[in-house]
Amino acid sequence: MPDESSNPARMNWLWLWFGFYILSGLIFGGLSGYVAVSKGLPPHLYFFIGFFLSVAGYVYVLTRASSVNQNVPAGLTKVPKTYAPAPCEKCGYANHPAAKTCAGCGTRLHPALASDMDRLG
Known part of the structure; x- marks a missing residue:
């Protein structure tokens, strides 16, 4: 049986799934950080929650109550x-x-x- 490293065209599926995990972590981490900023929550903490837990972390951030009563308009927000x-x-x-x-x-x-x-x- 030939060694897997001797065939350069053959890809290890583990690396592909790892790449998808990192990509989804970046997407949901960014979304979680954005939602945290708009709710007045610490964005760094919620970015990492969204990064490591992906969809589950994003849903968790969506369910958090706003810590500050801000009159932030809908759309893109920034830290006041x-x-x-x-x-x-x-x-x-x-x-x-x-x-x-x-x-x-x-x-x-x-x-x-x-x-x-x-x-x-």
């Missing part, structure tokens, strides 16, 4: 990097919470937090 806008009491224009004057009507506002420029000095 700013505060929610605060409406002007006079005109209702949405301003950054660190704004000192309204961008809509010019009314003086009471900033809810210090701006990045004020913190820098």
Whole structure:
């Protein structure tokens, strides 16, 4: 019986299935990380859950409750990097919470937090 390594055209099916497992792990890991970000959960942990458990890991992430009550619009999401806008009491224009004057009507506002420029000095 000839040695399997002597026939270069013959493929070991174990490597093919291993490749499919890695591919599905990357796909479901990415989907799990995306869902985790949109739910306010730690994405790295849920990426690896989706990577190693594939479909079962993705379903697990889908069943987790959101840790933060975010008003994230449907579609692609990203990790929020700013505060929610605060409406002007006079005109209702949405301003950054660190704004000192309204961008809509010019009314003086009471900033809810210090701006990045004020913190820098």
